[in-house]
Amino acid sequence: MHIKYIHHVAILTDNYLLSKQFYTDILGFEIIAETYRAERDSYKLDLAINGLYQVELFSFPDYRERGSYPEAKGLRHLAFAVENVESAAAYLKSRSVAVQDVRIDELTGKKFVFFLDPNGQPLELYEI
Template identity: 80%
Template structure:
């Protein structure tokens, strides 16, 4: 048995590093742990802290490929973040010119959730705790 303790990080690849860096830091509020430019790869790696508990790695590669199909492609479908109030959080995102889908109710839990996209079109979700 592996004895996995938690998720260490989620990696996201972008084709516009500066726009995504701004989105994840200035809009979503994640703190920068470390930013590295790797000249041999012509790419950035930005390590972000999510509430001091989780980590997102933001990568830029000049030879990225678009997703084969969307959103039902195999692999990561979306990334969800827990928030105390979905309505307030969705209103904040809209005030930052982030397009937000209508708030929905999870039929299984009765909790509110809402989807939006990062600048790459990566589906993100806010889920009310």
């Protein structure tokens, strides 16, 4: 087996329209495809980041909250690379997204900042 790259990341939402607006209008992801699956009463939204990566946004009527925060087993956070963390954080704040203070990675010396999507999913911006 030779894994080539991460194909997609899947995120479950309890408010599909709010999450769709957040990932497209605020984060600027491109819609690849949007599918409503009547048998599941569920939407699946495929999103691209610069045409390279795919985020799948799902809605299910029977979702469950995370067991604990932030140290629950599973995906701890999803990080996105940006050229300037401070300007990206300022942009998010201008769109009424609560952003933590910018920090410095003690191992790399790079800047990073955390924020949450509308579902409480921890997201990170990491300066490249």
